[in-house]
Amino acid sequence: MNDDELNDPWPADDEAxxxxxxxxxxxxxxxxxxxxxxxxxxxxxxxxxxxxxxxYRLSVRSGWWADELQVEVLAAFAAWVARYDTGEWDDPAGKxxxxxxxxxxxxxxxxxxxxxxxxxxxxxxxxxxxxxxCRPPPP
Numbered sequence: 469m470n471d472d473e474l475n476d477p478w479p480a481d482d483e484a485x486x487x488x489x490x491x492x493x494x495x496x497x498x499x500x501x502x503x504x505x506x507x508x509x510x511x512x513x514x515x516x517x518x519x520x521x522x523x524y525r526l527s528v529r530s531g532w533w534a535d536e537l538q539v540e541v542l543a544a545f546a547a548w549v550a551r552y553d554t555g556e557w558d559d560p561a562g563k564x565x566x567x568x569x570x571x572x573x574x575x576x577x578x579x580x581x582x583x584x585x586x587x588x589x590x591x592x593x594x595x596x597x598x599x600x601x602c603r604p605p606p607p
Contacts, residue, residue: 503603516546529580
């Protein structure tokens with residue numbers, strides 16, 4: 469067992485448990501996850517980013533997955549939104565704070581020239597995951 473697997477809060481790759489199961493909250497970072505869980509973590513974030521960019525009109529740039537700050541901002545923002553969407557949090561003032569913080573989230577995503585295009589960017593995203601040592605799920 470390597471250091472990544474020791475720190476992995478999710479079950480081992482061979483255990484039955486899919487990222488995002490209803491009874492677990494994904495970690496806020498991919499660091500420390502086993503290779504397959506890392507891939508699942510990023511894949512989930514990809515899906516969340518696609519939804520959030522439309523819902524909140526975020527100007528996400530191509531290559532966001534290679535910028536650690538943007539990855540952390542997007543993961544935190546997705547987790548924040550999810551807590552309201554699921555009803556885990558029911559705090560109107562907090563929801564307003566989230567909406568008023570959109571400008572700060574957008575500011576953190578400004579690096580880059582090319583707009584994010586999920587259809588065009590997916591191969592580069594997957595290539596980056598391989599370089600990070602992520603392992604895709606079996607076909």
